[in-house]
Amino acid sequence: MKKTLLLTTLILLTILMACHKDQPEINNTPTDPCSFAKEVSADFDILEISGQTGSIFEKTTPTDTIFKNKSVRFIAKDSTATYTWYIGNEVLTEREVVRHFDQSLSGQDITIALVVKKAPNLICLPNDDGYDSITKIMHVSQFPIDNNPILDLGGIVGTYRMKSAHLPDSFDISFDASYNIYHTKTFNITNFDGYGTNCIEQAKLNGRNYKQVWTNDGTTTSQCDHLKGYIHNKLNGEVEMKFTTGEWITGVGEKIYKWDYLGRKLN
Numbered sequence: 001m002k003k004t005l006l007l008t009t010l011i012l013l014t015i016l017m018a019c020h021k022d023q024p025e026i027n028n029t030p031t032d033p034c035s036f037a038k039e040v041s042a043d044f045d046i047l048e049i050s051g052q053t054g055s056i057f058e059k060t061t062p063t064d065t066i067f068k069n070k071s072v073r074f075i076a077k078d079s080t081a082t083y084t085w086y087i088g089n090e091v092l093t094e095r096e097v098v099r100h101f102d103q104s105l106s107g108q109d110i111t112i113a114l115v116v117k118k119a120p121n122l123i124c125l126p127n128d129d130g131y132d133s134i135t136k137i138m139h140v141s142q143f144p145i146d147n148n149p150i151l152d153l154g155g156i157v158g159t160y161r162m163k164s165a166h167l168p169d170s171f172d173i174s175f176d177a178s179y180n181i182y183h184t185k186t187f188n189i190t191n192f193d194g195y196g197t198n199c200i201e202q203a204k205l206n207g208r209n210y211k212q213v214w215t216n217d218g219t220t221t222s223q224c225d226h227l228k229g230y231i232h233n234k235l236n237g238e239v240e241m242k243f244t245t246g247e248w249i250t251g252v253g254e255k256i257y258k259w260d261y262l263g264r265k266l267n
Contacts, residue, residue, distance in 0.1 A: 034124035040081065042116035042132040047073040048209040049098070061212040062235055065139040065155075068106040070209075072138070073098050074114075081118035086111075105140045112136050141210055149179045156213055156231065160239055162263035167194045170263065173241070175231055177205050177213070187215035192227065192243060193259055199224035211235075221248045229259070239263050 048066045050059035066072055075096040076083055085092040087099060088110070101110065113135040120130035143154030156175065163170045174190045180201035187205040190198045204218025211233040219227050229243030241261040246254045 034121075037121050037124035039125055039128045040116060040118050040120055040130050040132045041078055042076065042114045042134040043078075044074055044076045044112075044114050044134070044136070046112070046136065046138055047075065048211070049073055050207040050209045050212070050214070059207045059209070059212075059214060061209040061232065063138075063209065063211050064136070064235065065141055065210045066101065067144055067154075067208070067210050068101070068140055068142065069103045071098055071100045074112060076114060076116060078116055078118070081116045084115040086113040086115075101140050106142050108140050110138045110140060112138055143210070144208065148183055151177045151179055151185060153177050153208060153213065154210065156211065156233055159266045160231075160241070160263055161266055162194075162239070162241060162261035164194060164259065164261045166259075172266070173261075175213070177208075184218070186218075187213065187227075189227075189231075193245070197225070199227050203227045221246055221254065225257075226254070233265060237264065239265055 047060040120128035145152040207214030225245035
């Protein structure tokens with residue numbers, strides 16, 4: 001009888017263990033509903049426009065200085081508020097506005113003010129009044145100086161010290177722009193690959209802002225290795241360069257190489 005009871009108990013234990021399922025751990029730490037709460041902010045971006053197709057801005061650069069005779073996009077970072085812009089004598093109420101600053105404003109500082117209002121999150125931020133204002137100064141430079149054969153793009157011209165994963169040490173790259181013998185504006189760059197390769201008066205300059213320049217066409221594999229890309233002087237002082245080059249391989253087609261750099265401007 002004892003043996004029968006023992007055997008029955010063992011069978012029941014086996015069945016119970018087989019039916020047991022591991023239960024997921026329950027995280028009892030609640031997410032703070034106020035962890036991402038922010039006070040109402042009137043901060044906005046100043047974006048110089050280099051190219052536009054229809055309503056799409058192809059090339060824009062965050063900036064505090066622009067070339068003369070250029071258009072600028074001002075956009076509030078908060079997308080769910082009411083807005084009041086003060087730009088010169090204008091008062092505007094859209095989240096995003098675009099204005100042109102002609103040559104007559106060359107050398108001047110333009111005051112841009114934005115007032116933002118929205119219902120505050122008083123549960124998380126009881127001291128927020130739902131109101132904020134900010135004023136920024138945008139400078140209209142005297143550049144570019146563009147009078148064939150002279151082409152001076154101002155502060156973006158110079159020498160840069162850059163670093164890339166493909167070389168152990170930093171190296172210097174120089175940039176300027178000029179007209180070539182065909183009266184085409186060219187993107188001139190020395191040592192663009194870190195190995196001493198130059199591209200002078202061959203790559204087409206097809207986009208220019210005060211803090212950023214582009215070359216995206218105008219070269220072939222026999223000229224500057226089909227160089228494409230940009231130089232960007234960021235507002236935080238960092239410089240970013242991104243280029244691609246290519247070579248034509250018979251039976252294969254064009255092989256593309258990428259050159260990505262970070263660094264700073266020397267002069």
